[in-house]
Amino acid sequence: MVFESLADKLQQTFKKLRGRGKLSESDVTEALKEVRMALLEADVNFKVVKDLVAKIKERAIGQEVLESLTPAQHVIKIVNEELTNLMGGTQSRIAIASRPPTVIMLVGLQGAGKTTTAGKLAHLLKRQGKRPLMVAADIYRPAAIKQLEVLGEKLEIPVFTMGQENPVNIAKKAVDQALMMARDIVIIDTAGRLHINEELMNELKSIKQTVKPHEILLVVDAMTGQDAVNVAETFNKDLGLDGVILTKLDGDARGGAALSIKAVTGQPIKFAGMGEKLDALEPFHPDRMASRILGMGDVLSLIEKA
Amino acid sequence: MGFFDKLKAGLEKTRKSFTEKIEQLVIGYATIDDEFLDDLEAVLLSADVGVSTTAKLMTEIRSGIKSKEINYPEDLKPFLQAKISVMLLREPQVEQDIHEPPVVMLIVGVNGVGKTTTIGKLASYYHEAGKKVLIAAGDTFRAAAIDQLEIWGQRTNTEVIKHAEGSDPAAVAFDAVQAAKARRADIVIIDTAGRLHTKSNLMEELKKINRVIAKEIPDAPHETLLVLDATTGQNAINQAKLFGDAVKLSGVVLTKLDGTAKGGVVIAIKNELNLPVKWVGVGEGVNDLRPFDPAEFAAALFADK
């Protein structure tokens, strides 16, 4: 794979330059070709790659190479810093409302992992001493309500359902119910939908207007390719996202989508889904994600010590 | 403009401009320049075709220009479309339907790609072709997966073979094949739980399902379809490789092509692994399944949505 060898390739590229003090434009250009390839293979959006590479180039040219690093390591250092910066600091927090209940709405494409994540998030918050209520507002997918009910049973967390009733009504009634039952968190599971489906996007807008969620979180599959930017951009434009949850990071996807989504929405990635089990939700670490995208954790830890 | 704004504006522009730009260049430029080729490369990359397959296609273009097959910008799109169609065309297959019924189909793939939904659509398709179909709830793991398949069974008037949640999926597969024989079904389609290709214990489970089926009918499963989500990027290549290592895949179902993702990674998969796409999913309804058409697919790569 291209990725495993990015560090090697950069070493190769710079072999000829050993001992030089400053990085010249042509050195950097050569090296950045490899970086570009690696980022594209990791599914970072090609436009994001283009801008990022330009930025790195600007920063790298003419820089004095540190004593302790090879020129290749030096470029990797800059690349890594830019990726980490672009991805933002850690922010695995849910904004808790001063007046309960805190309403959280999960949205996203079909099959991204919303329903499972609703269960995971409820579980996490319950362990922090909260009293969540899950809401089955997906009236379209076969057995979606049942799916959430099964999770609720396993977790011993109540699930609010109203059958195939209008999702806007369901959401509204659920919040009323939470007030009555003294549940301080409401997690609304919505149906998967395409960002280009206007009717269904309008449904989400109506839910938002009606229950005014404190957190609208976009659930995104870490395996997503170039289209991640279009999806994230549209959901953000229509709903105003408060954050992102990246799922299925327990696989071997490089997860370049994370970078693209962050770049177009500016919203933090708050959690990472690390499995199908209900305790497999972790805080998201931008720095780890950067090295995952670059595919070279070892090289990076070496550089960090330098 | 800040970095993000610039980026957003850029994305907007790229998305809108592709066909536009190609048309403009066709009109505005007499010759093919580097900028034009860069844009073409960007179309391919943005469709998830991937770095190495894109590089291969760009090389074909450069040699097409040299050999005068391409003379003007307007020659480029049809040239590339044709090349991609050829790449995607399936090798002529050994005559199908030579097996005694029941034909056994196994549906595999990572989590949430659309396996269960595709089974519903396939059941309906074969039903309409006059076949007797059975479907089997081989996902005994995910919450309400069995209920989901049962609803598809009701929708399509298809009998569902099932066990309790948490039971052994290989046993479900065994029963399904038995039932298909006993009921003289033409086709039995077996669902499996979503699993990441990197989880070796789950891939072992898949092998076991496969073995159990083959023990009942020696050349079965006759079709093992890998379901891929069109939104998936380069990871789909690893998925195809590792599922292919575990079980013998006969083809790909590319789902969710009704979105804006182009599913270009299947070009790389065909190119590198010679695994053909057989079906595409274009929606959540029972009729939203189409046989794969390489030419149409290649044309769609260059279309704006």
Ligand SMILES: Nc1nc2c(ncn2[C@@H]2O[C@H](COP(=O)(O)OP(=O)(O)OP(=O)(O)O)[C@@H](O)[C@H]2O)c(=O)[nH]1
């Ligand atoms: N490996 C892995 N699988 C996950 C993860 N999160 C969800 N899944 C699986 O992904 C599949 C889809 O998850 P769902 O929660 O049903 O997805 P959804 O977004 O609610 O789907 P729709 O409601 O149909 O749009 C299921 O098989 C889940 O078990 C994760 O972090 N890792």
Ligand SMILES: Nc1nc2c(ncn2[C@@H]2O[C@H](COP(=O)(O)OP(=O)(O)OP(=O)(O)O)[C@@H](O)[C@H]2O)c(=O)[nH]1
């Ligand atoms: N837009 C669109 N949605 C689809 C298509 N195929 C499936 N879906 C949706 O994708 C989601 C996941 O589909 P499933 O059939 O449950 O996927 P799966 O692979 O069986 O999922 P797991 O069993 O959890 O691994 C559901 O919301 C489906 O309605 C398609 O072609 N287009």
Ligand SMILES: [Mg+2]
């Ligand atoms: Mg769901």
Ligand SMILES: [Mg+2]
């Ligand atoms: Mg399924």
